[in-house]
Amino acid sequence: MELNTASETVSFARELETESAKFYENLAQKYAQGKEIFLSFAKENNKNIVQTERAYFGVISDALEGCFSFKGIDTDNYSIETTLSEGRSYADALNMAVALEEKIVKFYLDAAEVSKSLMADVPQAFERIAKKRNERILKLKPLL
Amino acid sequence: MAILEEPIKGVPVIKNYIGGEWVESKGELVDVVNPAKYETIAKVPISTREEIDAAVEAAQQAFPDWRRTTPLARVRCLFRLKELLEEQFEECSRIQTQEHGKTIDESRGESRRGIENVEVATGIPSLMLGYNLEDIASGIDEYLIRQPLGVFGIIGPFNFPFMIPLWSAPYAVATGNTVVVKPSSEVPLSQRKIAELVDEAGFPPGVYNLVNGGRTVVNGMLEHPDIKGIAFVGSTPTGRDVIYKRCGETGKRVIAQCGAKNYMVIMPDCNVQRTIPALMTSFFGNTGQRCLSGTVLCIVGDDAFYNRFLDDVVDTTSKIKVGYGLDESTQMGPVRDVKKKESILGYIEDGIRAGAKLRLDGRKPTNLASGYPDTCFLNPTIFEDVTPDMRIAQEEIFGPVMSVIRAKNLDEAIDMANSTSFGNGHAIFTSNGKAARQFQYNIISGNVGINVGIVAPMAFFPFSGMKDSFYGVLHTQGQEAVRFFTESKVVIQRWL
Numbered sequence: 001m002e003l004n005t006a007s008e009t010v011s012f013a014r015e016l017e018t019e020s021a022k023f024y025e026n027l028a029q030k031y032a033q034g035k036e037i038f039l040s041f042a043k044e045n046n047k048n049i050v051q052t053e054r055a056y057f058g059v060i061s062d063a064l065e066g067c068f069s070f071k072g073i074d075t076d077n078y079s080i081e082t083t084l085s086e087g088r089s090y091a092d093a094l095n096m097a098v099a100l101e102e103k104i105v106k107f108y109l110d111a112a113e114v115s116k117s118l119m120a121d122v123p124q125a126f127e128r129i130a131k132k133r134n135e136r137i138l139k140l141k142p143l144l
Numbered sequence: 145m146a147i148l149e150e151p152i153k154g155v156p157v158i159k160n161y162i163g164g165e166w167v168e169s170k171g172e173l174v175d176v177v178n179p180a181k182y183e184t185i186a187k188v189p190i191s192t193r194e195e196i197d198a199a200v201e202a203a204q205q206a207f208p209d210w211r212r213t214t215p216l217a218r219v220r221c222l223f224r225l226k227e228l229l230e231e232q233f234e235e236c237s238r239i240q241t242q243e244h245g246k247t248i249d250e251s252r253g254e255s256r257r258g259i260e261n262v263e264v265a266t267g268i269p270s271l272m273l274g275y276n277l278e279d280i281a282s283g284i285d286e287y288l289i290r291q292p293l294g295v296f297g298i299i300g301p302f303n304f305p306f307m308i309p310l311w312s313a314p315y316a317v318a319t320g321n322t323v324v325v326k327p328s329s330e331v332p333l334s335q336r337k338i339a340e341l342v343d344e345a346g347f348p349p350g351v352y353n354l355v356n357g358g359r360t361v362v363n364g365m366l367e368h369p370d371i372k373g374i375a376f377v378g379s380t381p382t383g384r385d386v387i388y389k390r391c392g393e394t395g396k397r398v399i400a401q402c403g404a405k406n407y408m409v410i411m412p413d414c415n416v417q418r419t420i421p422a423l424m425t426s427f428f429g430n431t432g433q434r435c436l437s438g439t440v441l442c443i444v445g446d447d448a449f450y451n452r453f454l455d456d457v458v459d460t461t462s463k464i465k466v467g468y469g470l471d472e473s474t475q476m477g478p479v480r481d482v483k484k485k486e487s488i489l490g491y492i493e494d495g496i497r498a499g500a501k502l503r504l505d506g507r508k509p510t511n512l513a514s515g516y517p518d519t520c521f522l523n524p525t526i527f528e529d530v531t532p533d534m535r536i537a538q539e540e541i542f543g544p545v546m547s548v549i550r551a552k553n554l555d556e557a558i559d560m561a562n563s564t565s566f567g568n569g570h571a572i573f574t575s576n577g578k579a580a581r582q583f584q585y586n587i588i589s590g591n592v593g594i595n596v597g598i599v600a601p602m603a604f605f606p607f608s609g610m611k612d613s614f615y616g617v618l619h620t621q622g623q624e625a626v627r628f629f630t631e632s633k634v635v636i637q638r639w640l
Contacts, residue, residue, distance in 0.1 A: 057256070068425055
């Protein structure tokens with residue numbers, strides 16, 4: 001589904017954050033060795049939602065191109081796999097996490113790129129979150 | 145994406161808010177209609193002359209104490225109001241969409257802009273400061289103080305039901321005046337919500353009053369001797385021939401912000417990728433129902449640029465998703481009501497008759513989600529081969545209609561824009577600083593956009609306007625609003 005508006009895009013970002021937070025909470029329950037890091041990611045997801053919404057609600061105004069600033073963002077390109085089937089190894093779970101983070105980083109960077117100079121603080125918030133999520137990948141890979 | 149939940153449930157009967165009480169009106173009730181679903185969502189009274197008089201009396205009675213309340217104490221009420229508006233930001237925004245039809249992004253933008261005026265008005269202890277000079281003559285000092293005047297009337301339009309009264313009301317009360325607000329009877333729910341929050345914020349009774357209705361209320365304000373001034377936003381005929389004229393006759397201060405016919409001038413060196421979304425917002429945002437909307441797309445350049453640019457505009461416009469504003473994917477909502485739709489259709493017919501080429505025909509809405517009647521919906525329309533003398537190039541259509549005109553050069557584009565009777569929000573799109581300066585210098589327009597399609601001044605700048613777009617001297621918002629709502633008193637003192 002192609003996203004049309006800022007509202008829709010922010011809602012989609014919230015969905016990604018919420019879903020991936022649940023995923024990490026699930027991992028924390030299943031894999032004690034990564035519990036701390038997974039829970040810290042889940043907690044950070046909530047901060048990401050706050051950060052995005054603060055940027056959006058702070059700058060959205062009738063002067064900005066809120067309804068026309070996210071052309072070309074198709075949610076199908078950023079669908080994430082969060083269901084961890086029974087019997088999957090810790091390494092499988094980490095690989096899923098890396099794949100998930102890569103998808104979400106791509107979403108934030110693509111959304112930031114298309115809306116740059118139109119949505120003021122929102123693309124900046126997206127870029128900051130993409131950077132934090134990239135750092136997660138760097139933390140996850142050594143655990144593999 | 146899901147449809148966001150509607151905040152207005154059932155069909156409430158709206159009351160007036162007078163002297164700190166919610167009062168049932170004796171006036172006739174009329175339907176408030178959600179234009180997307182074409183269903184009644186509230187009943188609003190057309191209040192009587194006695195009711196507007198009662199509101200003015202309550203405001204007049206509240207004035208002496210409110211005036212004596214320190215500016216710091218007055219703005220504490222505004223700080224509390226600001227908090228409440230933030231807490232209920234989303235509900236306020238959804239009410240706007242439900243009663244007006246605009247998209248949720250647009251409503252949130254409107255909420256933000258409105259709240260920004262409350263924020264600016266909380267600076268009144270600084271904004272209201274006077275000035276002084278010692279020793280204007282030997283041993284004599286002179287100083288200026290700003291004093292409130294009394295009761296002000298604030299008359300809002302249908303197109304921004306939440307924001308526009310906030311261009312004035314926060315400054316009026318912060319400076320020590322009292323107000324009577326009259327929203328458009330088509331969209332009274334946003335102002336009812338604000339009045340509820342005003343009540344909760346703890347403003348003393350009578351400082352802020354809300355009276356719903358139509359002409360009787362407006363006439364009551366214009367004729368009442370205790371009303372010291374009116375801040376009005378609406379059409380040019382009403383603003384010029386009724387509000388401005390009669391305020392002049394009765395010695396009231398007046399701000400009358402009126403209609404527009406804004407040119408968006410496209411230079412061949414513009415950044416096309418950035419310009420097109422700005423144009424979509426400008427022409428079709430709020431379904432073209434705003435005095436800052438682009439209405440004439442004036443393209444400067446050779447045939448190759450013209451054709452390429454217009455093809456891009458038409459292609460992007462044809463993909464605009466029209467629907468209910470509470471569907472987050474909607475990019476353009478319905479027009480406010482059937483009469484307005486008929487008026488827009490009339491202009492489209494007129495354009496065809498005058499010989500303009502219909503490049504995109506939006507008369508019949510297409511691809512509406514199921515369950516929504518097309519009663520108030522239109523798709524965007526684009527006319528090509530428009531000439532400056534056509535009605536569609538001269539008159540305010542107030543709908544999603546773009547009229548495309550060609551100009552040989554920037555001088556001709558500016559001349560054409562200046563030939564309209566309005567001067568509200570013309571804009572240029574260019575990467576050339578010299579062209580931008582030439583435009584800024586020569587265009588007759590109160591607000592000027594340079595690579596900005598909707599030239600909406602922030603709360604700390606005045607919302608300007610020229611020619612038939614504005615009647616008065618001082619404007620709403622910021623320092624000019626502070627001056628409008630205060631009298632300058634000059635004191636010269638000598639102590640012997």
